[in-house]
Amino acid sequence: MNLRDIGEGALIRTIRERFSLSALTPEEGGALAARRVRAGEVHVGIGDDAAVFDLPPGYSAVFCSDLLAENTHFIRYLHPPDSVGYKSIAANVSDVGAMGGIPMHFLISLAAPGDLDFSWIEGFLDGVSRACRDFEVSLLGGDSSSSDRIFADVSIIGRVRSGQSVRRSGAKPGDAIYVTGTLGSSALGLERLKAGKVDDPAIRRHLYPEPRHRPGLAVADRAHAMIDISDGLSTDLTHIAEESRVSARIYKDRLPAAPGVEERHVLHGGEEYELIIIATDLPPTVEGIPVTRVGEIIDSGLENQVFLIDGAQESVLHPKGWQHFR
Amino acid sequence: MNLRDIGEGALIRTIRERFSLSALTPEEGGALAARRVRAGEVHVGIGDDAAVFDLPPGYSAVFCSDLLAENTHFIRYLHPPDSVGYKSIAANVSDVGAMGGIPMHFLISLAAPGDLDFSWIEGFLDGVSRACRDFEVSLLGGDSSSSDRIFADVSIIGRVRSGQSVRRSGAKPGDAIYVTGTLGSSALGLERLKAGKVDDPAIRRHLYPEPRHRPGLAVADRAHAMIDISDGLSTDLTHIAEESRVSARIYKDRLPAAPGVEERHVLHGGEEYELIIIATDLPPTVEGIPVTRVGEIIDSGLENQVFLIDGAQESVLHPKGWQHFR
Numbered sequence: 001m002n003l004r005d006i007g008e009g010a011l012i013r014t015i016r017e018r019f020s021l022s023a024l025t026p027e028e029g030g031a032l033a034a035r036r037v038r039a040g041e042v043h044v045g046i047g048d049d050a051a052v053f054d055l056p057p058g059y060s061a062v063f064c065s066d067l068l069a070e071n072t073h074f075i076r077y078l079h080p081p082d083s084v085g086y087k088s089i090a091a092n093v094s095d096v097g098a099m100g101g102i103p104m105h106f107l108i109s110l111a112a113p114g115d116l117d118f119s120w121i122e123g124f125l126d127g128v129s130r131a132c133r134d135f136e137v138s139l140l141g142g143d144s145s146s147s148d149r150i151f152a153d154v155s156i157i158g159r160v161r162s163g164q165s166v167r168r169s170g171a172k173p174g175d176a177i178y179v180t181g182t183l184g185s186s187a188l189g190l191e192r193l194k195a196g197k198v199d200d201p202a203i204r205r206h207l208y209p210e211p212r213h214r215p216g217l218a219v220a221d222r223a224h225a226m227i228d229i230s231d232g233l234s235t236d237l238t239h240i241a242e243e244s245r246v247s248a249r250i251y252k253d254r255l256p257a258a259p260g261v262e263e264r265h266v267l268h269g270g271e272e273y274e275l276i277i278i279a280t281d282l283p284p285t286v287e288g289i290p291v292t293r294v295g296e297i298i299d300s301g302l303e304n305q306v307f308l309i310d311g312a313q314e315s316v317l318h319p320k321g322w323q324h325f326r
Numbered sequence: 327m328n329l330r331d332i333g334e335g336a337l338i339r340t341i342r343e344r345f346s347l348s349a350l351t352p353e354e355g356g357a358l359a360a361r362r363v364r365a366g367e368v369h370v371g372i373g374d375d376a377a378v379f380d381l382p383p384g385y386s387a388v389f390c391s392d393l394l395a396e397n398t399h400f401i402r403y404l405h406p407p408d409s410v411g412y413k414s415i416a417a418n419v420s421d422v423g424a425m426g427g428i429p430m431h432f433l434i435s436l437a438a439p440g441d442l443d444f445s446w447i448e449g450f451l452d453g454v455s456r457a458c459r460d461f462e463v464s465l466l467g468g469d470s471s472s473s474d475r476i477f478a479d480v481s482i483i484g485r486v487r488s489g490q491s492v493r494r495s496g497a498k499p500g501d502a503i504y505v506t507g508t509l510g511s512s513a514l515g516l517e518r519l520k521a522g523k524v525d526d527p528a529i530r531r532h533l534y535p536e537p538r539h540r541p542g543l544a545v546a547d548r549a550h551a552m553i554d555i556s557d558g559l560s561t562d563l564t565h566i567a568e569e570s571r572v573s574a575r576i577y578k579d580r581l582p583a584a585p586g587v588e589e590r591h592v593l594h595g596g597e598e599y600e601l602i603i604i605a606t607d608l609p610p611t612v613e614g615i616p617v618t619r620v621g622e623i624i625d626s627g628l629e630n631q632v633f634l635i636d637g638a639q640e641s642v643l644h645p646k647g648w649q650h651f652r
Binding site for chain 2: 003004006007008009011043044047048049050051052053054055057060061062063064065066067069070071072073095096098099101105107109111112114140141142143144145146147148149151153155157158160162163165167168169226227228243323324325
């Protein structure tokens with residue numbers, strides 16, 4: 001059965017039945033309670049022209065989107081469909097976390113060819129469902145379309161305490177630079193997947209990333225600036241430097257490299273979904289996730305750059321992470 | 327110059343400079359004042375991990391997305407790029423209007439091939455800019471990616487007075503069925519465009535639709551149910567019937583056909599962005615837009631259907647509007 005056989009109406013009914021807030025099954029597990037509480041704030045869910053929900057008083061809305069395009073972000077015959085579904089949500093949850101926010105509700109706009117087997121859609125929805133559970137978020141709607149290639153765009157709404165959102169632009173000379181978790185394994189996992197391996201920790205990390213929204217929320221009252229590492233440490237730390245009009249100095253031997261990775265994975269690997277946190281003082285773990293101090297923010301000359309210290313050597317770390325259209 | 331020459335960084339800088347809330351030029355015209363007022367509610371705009379803004383007290387959030395895929399919704403060499411930009415916003419504004427809401431802020435996720443000429447992007451942004459002005463909405467962020475085909479997904483946030491959102495499910499037997507504006511010209515315009523014509527009122531309507539969010543807001547306190555005609559009258563009125571568990575009866579001679587259109591355009595043509603409003607009594611115009619009473623909601627048997635009355639003949643009007651994956 002492919003999408004053409006199933007038809008758009010049945011596709012939407014399938015999604016609606018599976019993700020309706022009133023149709024939750026006990027298997028939904030931990031997120032169930034959170035969703036039930038939240039259900040009182042959702043007035044209109046999947047199946048109308050738009051969803052309608054409330055934000056609690058004292059919070060601002062956090063709003064972003066992140067898309068996955070076939071042959072750019074994933075290869076249909078290499079990436080399992082549940083990974084595509086899971087990552088599409090995880091990437092957005094990560095962005096909300098990088099603002100110090102709490103992810104809440106999302107929409108999926110999914111385009112796919114009519115000859116796509118429906119099992120791909122079911123796998124994709126399995127990944128979305130698991131992401132709902134893991135991140136305590138809910139699907140409220142979206143759009144579907146036929147197209148020549150698979151394309152999944154997710155937009156998410158979260159909330160952040162009024163005045164507590166953490167921007168990229170707040171880093172100040174003297175601040176310390178922290179990184180959550182470990183670096184390099186998503187890029188290594190992609191290489192291993194392309195080489196034909198199917199299961200190891202790096203591949204699992206690449207396919208099912210763990211966004212750090214809970215640590216991000218926990219440090220929101222102390223962080224001066226924050227960004228998630230989606231394009232690579234070199235690129236994302238340069239974003240902080242540019243937006244804050246400062247420079248950054250990091251020490252190669254302090255970078256928390258994941259097992260088996262090489263220097264290029266650590267410095268430039270994308271889709272890590274770890275956080276770079278700029279703050280004066282953080283404990284060694286936050287919400288159970290290790291936090292490593294890797295350098296400091298320094299005064300900037302004309303250019304806002306990242307410097308890499310390797311023993312007695314200091315060099316400019318140019319952004320060499322992922323760039324589209326190249 | 328194509329996208330590959332320009333690069334992702336320069337693309338994002340271009341968009342950011344053009345749509346930054348603080349960089350508005352006097353040419354932005356009527357929307358300027360509205361945006362300035364709104365700017366106080368926007369804490370973080372384009373250029374961070376996510377946008378951050380406030381909803382005024384007493385309002386719920388309205389949240390939806392609508393995507394345009396190349397070769398499905400538009401043909402690159404037939405549809406001007408500013409039409410693609412304009413329609414991508416108009417379709418979402420229409421959905422917010424169909425809930426009785428006020429559109430506010432949107433995100434664009436844009437995927438495009440690296441060899442796409444940058445003039446296409448500039449045209450697309452011209453259309454987005456005009457839509458911002460016409461609909462008093464603002465771009466707060468999004469995502470960009472390379473891909474084999476052009477794909478634009480827009481997600482929008484609007485607001486609706488708490489408890490006043492208008493669903494598809496509130497129609498009751500005895501209610502009247504109203505339609506705003508005229509029907510059929512978008513489908514006719516597409517046919518004329520494909521036939522090589524370049525400029526007439528139907529083509530303009532197809533390329534630059536006028537969503538009815540202002541009439542939608544004006545009737546929100548009186549409408550029992552509402553939907554926008556994006557897939558065609560037959561399909562969208564059937565949605566109302568199914569969600570409200572009623573049937574509908576419409577009179578062919580009362581349907582407000584646009585000049586030059588045929589019956590199939592009126593009954594099944596999509597992308598109209600007119601509203602179907604279910605209410606007890608509406609005036610002949612709302613916010614300057616004609617509103618025509620075309621039939622009534624009736625009790626339903628087992629099936630929730632639409633009946634078309636043509637003189638002494640009555641037949642079931644099956645949903646034959648746009649269906650994806652067919």
